[in-house]
Amino acid sequence: DADVTQTPRNRITKTGKRIMLECSQTKGHDRMYWYRQDPGLGLRLIYYSFDVKDINKGEISDGYSVSRQAQAKFSLSLESAIPNQTALYFCATKDSDSGIAGELFFGEGSRLTVL
């Protein structure tokens, strides 16, 4: 199932570098989300978007920015990466028409290491 695709899958970078993680989906969903996963901390929401012109901060948005270039694309940027941003990043999508019970569909994750 490649409906939600994240690139790159793995990235090693240095402190201070700018990094972009990309997410694209073919599911036709309007809502897209970026989470990060850390051992012992679970999944925490970074940003989410209900459509191209509606972007919202999550619980840990500091140090991150996003761009919703089209309904199908939602990019996460780290303007100046720092080591504590080392994590596994997940993109997810949801169809708003699916209502309260609707499922989030996740990508395979992008593992980022900041040295």
Added chain:
Amino acid sequence: AQRVTQPEKLLSVFKGAPVELKCNYSYSGSPELFWYVQYSRQRLQLLLRHISRESIKGFTADLNKGETSFHLKKPFAQEEDSAMYYCALTPSTGFQKLVFGTGTRLLVSP
């Protein structure tokens, strides 16, 4: 504020034993609750949702509003149940985002 707590990082059981993964939540309104699962080398995926009152792969979960809990249960664990399990919450007034717990790794040994 919405908060989901999964007190166990790791739960290890033998095949055939009963399993209960604990989930407690904190939310002033009426929540909708979900369990998501991540098997090895697979994507995170929905396991079950309270609103559907469903049983998936032998798992069930009951919402206890008095105890603010949504524990996941299975009477007889199988090796293929080994995975990472996340409890998640959204307000029942409308789905905007999912708040996840910290996750519990279930390990089922033969």
